[in-house]
Amino acid sequence: MGxxxxxxxxxxxxxxxxxxxxxxxAGAQGAQAGAAAGAASxxxxxxxxxxxxxxxxxxxxxxxxxxxxxxxxxxxxxxxxTDKDIRDTxxxxxxxxxxxxxxxxxNIDDTWEGGRDANGKxxxxxxxxxxxxxxxxxxxxxxxxxxxxxxxxxxCARFEGSLGHEEQDAAxxxxxxxxxxxxxxxxxxxxxxxxxxNDPAAQNKMMREAYEKMHQAIGKTGRPMVYSLCQYGWDxxxxxxxxxxxxxxxxxxxxxxxxxxxxxxxxxxxxxxxYAGPGHWNDPDxxxxxxGRLTLDENRTHMTLWAMLAAPLxxxxxLTEMKPEIAAILMNKEAIAIDQDALGKQGDRVLxxxxxxxxxxPLKGGAGHKSAAVAxxxxxxxxxxxxxxxxxxKEMGFAGAVTARDVWAGKDLGRIGDDYKFTVxxxxxxxxxxx
Ligand code: GLA
Numbered sequence: 001m002g003x004x005x006x007x008x009x010x011x012x013x014x015x016x017x018x019x020x021x022x023x024x025x026a027g028a029q030g031a032q033a034g035a036a037a038g039a040a041s042x043x044x045x046x047x048x049x050x051x052x053x054x055x056x057x058x059x060x061x062x063x064x065x066x067x068x069x070x071x072x073x074x075x076x077x078x079x080x081x082t083d084k085d086i087r088d089t090x091x092x093x094x095x096x097x098x099x100x101x102x103x104x105x106x107n108i109d110d111t112w113e114g115g116r117d118a119n120g121k122x123x124x125x126x127x128x129x130x131x132x133x134x135x136x137x138x139x140x141x142x143x144x145x146x147x148x149x150x151x152x153x154x155x156c157a158r159f160e161g162s163l164g165h166e167e168q169d170a171a172x173x174x175x176x177x178x179x180x181x182x183x184x185x186x187x188x189x190x191x192x193x194x195x196x197x198n199d200p201a202a203q204n205k206m207m208r209e210a211y212e213k214m215h216q217a218i219g220k221t222g223r224p225m226v227y228s229l230c231q232y233g234w235d236x237x238x239x240x241x242x243x244x245x246x247x248x249x250x251x252x253x254x255x256x257x258x259x260x261x262x263x264x265x266x267x268x269x270x271x272x273x274x275y276a277g278p279g280h281w282n283d284p285d286x287x288x289x290x291x292g293r294l295t296l297d298e299n300r301t302h303m304t305l306w307a308m309l310a311a312p313l314x315x316x317x318x319l320t321e322m323k324p325e326i327a328a329i330l331m332n333k334e335a336i337a338i339d340q341d342a343l344g345k346q347g348d349r350v351l352x353x354x355x356x357x358x359x360x361x362p363l364k365g366g367a368g369h370k371s372a373a374v375a376x377x378x379x380x381x382x383x384x385x386x387x388x389x390x391x392x393x394k395e396m397g398f399a400g401a402v403t404a405r406d407v408w409a410g411k412d413l414g415r416i417g418d419d420y421k422f423t424v425x426x427x428x429x430x431x432x433x434x435x
Contacts, residue, residue, distance in 0.1 A: 060224075062278050062279040063224055063225075063226055063227075063247055063279060064226050064247035064248065064278075064279055064280075064281065065278045065279060065344070066278070066339075066340040066341075066342070066344065067248070067281045067310050067311060067312045067313065067339055067340065068105055068180070068226055068228075068247070068248060068281075068312045068313075068314065069102040069103045069104060069105065069312070069313045069314070069336075069339075069340070070103050070104055070105025070106060070107055070143075070144070070146065070180075070313075070314050070315070071089055071093060071098075071103055071105070071106055071107065071314060071315045071316070071319070072107040072109050072146070072182075072286045072314045072315075072316055073085065073086070073089075073107065073108055073109045073316075074109035074110065074286065074316065075255070075257070075286050075287070075288055075291055075316025075317070076291055076316055076317055076318045077318070078109075078111075079110070079111040079157055080111075081108065081109065081111060081112070081127070082127045082128070083127060083128045083129060083130075083134055086106060086108060086134060086138070087134070087137055087138075088319070088320055089106055089319050090106050090137065090138045090141045090143055091141070092319035092320065092322075093106065093141070093143060093319065094141050094142070094143075096319065096322065096327055096331075097327075097331060098315070098319075098327075098330065098331060099141070099142060099143060101330075101331045101333065101336060102313070102336055102340065103313070103315060103330075104142075104143050104144050105143070105144050105145075105146050105179065105180050105226070105314070106138050106143050106144065106145055106146065107145075107146030107147070107148070107180055107182065107314065108128070108145070108146065108147050108148060109148045109182065110148050110155045110156055110157040110159060110184070111125075111127070111155075111157050111159055112124050112125065112127065112128045112131075112147070112148070112159075113125060113149070113155065113159040113160040113161075114126075114160065115160060116160065116165070120165055120168055121168060121172060122160060122162075122165065122168070122169050122172055125159075131176045132175070132176045132177065135176050135177035135178065136177065139177060144179035144180060145176075145177060145178055145179055145180070146178065146179060146180030146181065146182065146226070146228075147173055147176075147178045147180070147181055147182075148181070148182045148183075148184065149161060149162045149169060149181065149182075149183055149184070150162060150163075150183065150184045150185065150186040150187065150188060151163060151166075151183060151185065151188040151207075151210035151211065151213070151214065152185070152186045152187030152188035152189075152190070152191060153187055153191075154186060154187040155184060155186050155187070156184055156186040156187075161186065161187060161188075162183075162214065163188065163191070166213050166214050166217045167217045167220060169217070170214065170217035170218045170220065170221050171217075171220075171221055173218075173221070173223075173225070174218075174221035174222070174223040174225075178223075178225060179223075179224070179225055179226065180225055180226040180228065181214070181218065181225050181226070181227055181228065182228040182230055183211065183214055183227070183228065183229060183230065184230040184231075185207065185230065185231035185232070185234075188207070188210055189203075189207075189231075191206070192206045192207055200235075204235045207231065207234075207235070208240060208243075208244055211229055211231075211244040211245075211246070212243075212244040212245065214227075215227060215244050215245030215246075216245075218245075219245075226247045226248070227245050227246055227247050227248075228246070228247065228248050228249070228250075228283065228312075229241055229244070229246045229248070229249035229250065230249075230250045231249070231250065232250055232252065232253045232254075233249075233250055233251040233252050233253070237249045237250075237251070238251065238272055238275035238276075238282055239275070241275075241280060242279075242280045246280060247279060247280060247281065248280070248281040248282070248283040248312050249281075249282070249283055250283045250284075250285060251268075251269060251272060251282045251283060251284055252265045252268060252284055252285060254285060255284070255285035255286065255288055256288065256292070257288040257291035257292025257293070257294060258292055258293070258294070259294060259295075259298045259301075259427055262288060262294070262298070262301075262302050262305075263301065263305070263379055263427075265284050265285060266284060266302070266305035266306070266309065267305075267349075267357070267379070268284075269282060269284055269309050269311075269346075270348060270349040271348065272346065273345065273346035273347065273348045275346075276309075276310055276344070276345070276346040277344045277345070278344040281310060281311065281312055281346075282309065282310075282311065282346060283311060283312050284306065284309060284311050286312075286314040286315070286316045287302065287303070287306065287313060287314060287315050287316050287317075287330075288302065288316055288317075289302055289303055289315065289316075289317060289326060289329055289330055290315075290317030290318075290322060290323070290326035290329075290330070291316060291317050295427065296325055296329075297425050297426065297427050297428035297429070298427045298428075299326065299329050300329055300408055300428065300429055300431075301377060301427060301428060301429045303329050303330065303332070303335055304335065304375050304377075304408075304429045304431045305359075305375070305377070305429075306339065307335045307336070307338040307339035307361075307373070307431075308338065308346075308347035308359045308360075308361050308373060308375050309346055309347060310339060310341070310344065310345065310346040310347070310361070311339070313336070313339055315330055317330075332407065332408070334405070334407045334433065335407055335408075335431065338361060338363065338373040338407075338431075338433070341361070341363045341364055341373075342364045343362060343363060343364045345361060345362045346361065347359050347360055347361025347362075347373065347375075348360070348361075350392045350395055350396065351389060351392050353389050354380065355378055355379045355380025355381075355384060356376070356377070356378055356379075356380070356384055356386065356389060356424070357376075357377045357379065358374065358375070358376050358377075358389070358391065358392055359374075359375045359377065360372050360373065360374050360375075360392075360395075360396045361373040362396075362397075363433070365435060366435075369435050370397055370398065370435065371433065371434065371435040372396050372397075372398075372433075372434055372435075373407075373431065373432065373433050373434075374391065374393075374396070374431075374432045374433075374434055375429055375430070375431050375432075376391075376422055376424055376429065376430045376432075377424070377428075377429045378424035378425065378426060378427065378428055378429070379427065380426065380427075381426055381427075382426055383423060383424065383425050383426055383428075384423070384424050384426075385421060385422075385423045386421045386422055386423075386424075387421075390418045390419055391416075391418050391419075391420060392418070393418045393434070394418065396434075398434070400417070401415045401416060401417045401418075402415070402416060402434040402435060403415055403416075403434065403435055404416045404420075404432045404433070404434045405432060405433045405434075406430065406431070406432055407431040407432065407433060408429070408430070408431055413432075416434075
């Protein structure tokens with residue numbers, strides 16, 4: 001059932017002291033984000049966008065202008081997901097307030113696929129009797145529906161993939177009313193290796209072409225769909241994802257609902273900030289908030305890290321049994337606002353001092369003032385005072401004291417200086433918005 005852990009694919013997060021040079025880097029990053037956003041909306045690079053969105057490209061809003069938010073079936077239901085689970089989830093996204101907090105995509109992951117009919121048209125299996133009716137239901141709730149496939153003949157859970165049926169499948173998704181496609185490499189990596197053994201460059205070319213093929217197929221349908229690449233961060237996908245039309249791309253192997261795995265993935269995103277921006281995001285995988293045995297501090301750390309990373313916020317818990325304290329984490333408006341900030345800049349690590357790390361994310365701010373989210377993480381096994389560490393506000397571009405708000409405490413702290421000390425619980429975080 002899926003390929004759970006792919007060891008050796010992770011980019012190890014170098015836990016050395018590293019000070020982000022925002023003051024000098026910001027201009028260049030802004031320019032790149034602008035260019036890439038142009039590409040995503042079909043205004044800049046002819047090689048992939050022009051054929052896909054031929055009309056009104058300049059006026060059409062950017063798909064995924066902020067990191068996509070929603071829910072996906074895999075992390076909790078995995079291979080057991082049914083039509084009823086999706087309907088229940090849609091109902092609960094509305095009832096709990098999650099939809100209004102921004103979680104609008106309801107994404108069916110692997111194991112919905114049946115075979116193909118005599119004309120090669122993809123069928124859903126017995127767990128999903130009528131995909132079009134399900135899409136209508138989800139849409140009637142003011143939500144959007146996502147689906148999953150693979151460029152290979154088989155998906156990761158060995159269900160029917162799209163190989164050789166790309167245009168037909170995209171057309172079927174459009175006919176059903178699908179708004180989001182997660183396209184998971186899975187068995188296609190075997191096709192690449194068989195075709196070009198021992199030639200990673202040629203394999204990479206095949207992979208890009210496979211992703212571009214589905215991008216073109218989606219474009220031909222005329223229906224906007226968020227396009228989510230899943231190939232576990234291989235071959236520095238962040239460098240070429242936008243060129244094959246990706247709105248987001250997984251940067252790592254699969255997450256699981258434990259603190260070590262979640263924090264390893266989150267911390268390994270250091271250095272990738274420059275690749276993210278409106279329309280094209282790094283995806284460190286879907287949320288495990290509320291799953292497994294994550295403690296409340298660990299759940300807050302998870303939500304905070306993903307918000308600091310401008311990561312897609314795709315919840316993965318069972319909403320029929322969501323506890324109020326988990327709902328409060330997933331729906332913390334200020335944490336969501338950090339993730340969804342209109343500047344679209346991913347945060348990065350400013351300091352690592354053993355288990356203590358400070359990350360910062362530039363925010364849009366208001367007229368004439370600078371603003372940032374600052375997270376002080378404690379990945380260690382005991383509560384930690386900051387001792388000799390300062391907040392490193394200067395590296396974030398602040399000249400002196402700042403006005404601070406503690407997000408998880410829901411408390412204004414007034415003016416604080418660089419030497420202000422926090423005590424951070426084991427596996428916990430203090431999240432500030434400063435200006
Ligand atoms: C892979 C992906 C997961 C999930 C499964 C489904 O492992 O990385 O996110 O989609 O496949 O089989």
